Amino acid sequence: MTNVQGLHRQELHEALNDAVLEGMTATTGEAKGLPNAAFTDSAFLELERKHLFSRTWVFAGSRSAVSEPGAVRCLEVAGRQLFMATDAKGETRVWFNVCPHRGARLVVEDQDKAAVLTCPYHGWSFGLDGGLRARPHY
Numbered sequence: 001m002t003n004v005q006g007l008h009r010q011e012l013h014e015a016l017n018d019a020v021l022e023g024m025t026a027t028t029g030e031a032k033g034l035p036n037a038a039f040t041d042s043a044f045l046e047l048e049r050k051h052l053f054s055r056t057w058v059f060a061g062s063r064s065a066v067s068e069p070g071a072v073r074c075l076e077v078a079g080r081q082l083f084m085a086t087d088a089k090g091e092t093r094v095w096f097n098v099c100p101h102r103g104a105r106l107v108v109e110d111q112d113k114a115a116v117l118t119c120p121y122h123g124w125s126f127g128l129d130g131g132l133r134a135r136p137h138y
Contacts, residue, residue: 053078060084063092072111072128083107085114087128099124101135 038044060077066086074097075082081097083106097105099119106117106126116133118125125133 049078060094066092068112070111070113070115070128072107072114072117074107074110081105085117085128088115089129091129093128093130095130 058077060075060082061073061084063086065071065073066084069086069088069090072083072085075084075094082094083097084092084094086092095106097107099106099121101119101124102121104119104121106119114128116125116127123134123136125135127133
């Protein structure tokens with residue numbers, strides 16, 4: 001099956017009509033943009049989640065939102081729960097908002113002075129650099 005920028009043609013046909021698809025795949029001088037529905041249609045969003053967002057870098061937010069060490073912000077990007085945090089060394093990272101042990105959410109609200117994040121399920125705690133700090137009862 002032919003691919004168009006990572007999307008299968010059959011799936012694109014389900015979301016777009018032939019004329020729009022031809023315009024999208026034309027040479028640069030003849031190509032046309034996406035129709036307005038591509039920005040509001042839930043079926044098209046699912047195609048993007050499946051074929052684009054899960055395979056490439058996606059802007060999640062500005063570092064200015066967590067400019068100080070200890071700042072943690074909850075995010076949702078393409079239906080995935082994430083958090084952005086700045087550690088004590090000033091390095092900012094984005095993580096999946098899930099404990100790798102049992103899958104509980106690590107961050108339920110934004111924080112300004114966090115040193116560690118503790119899972120509410122079994123109490124595992126993680127530094128803002130992603131390192132495991134403690135795992136009680138093990």
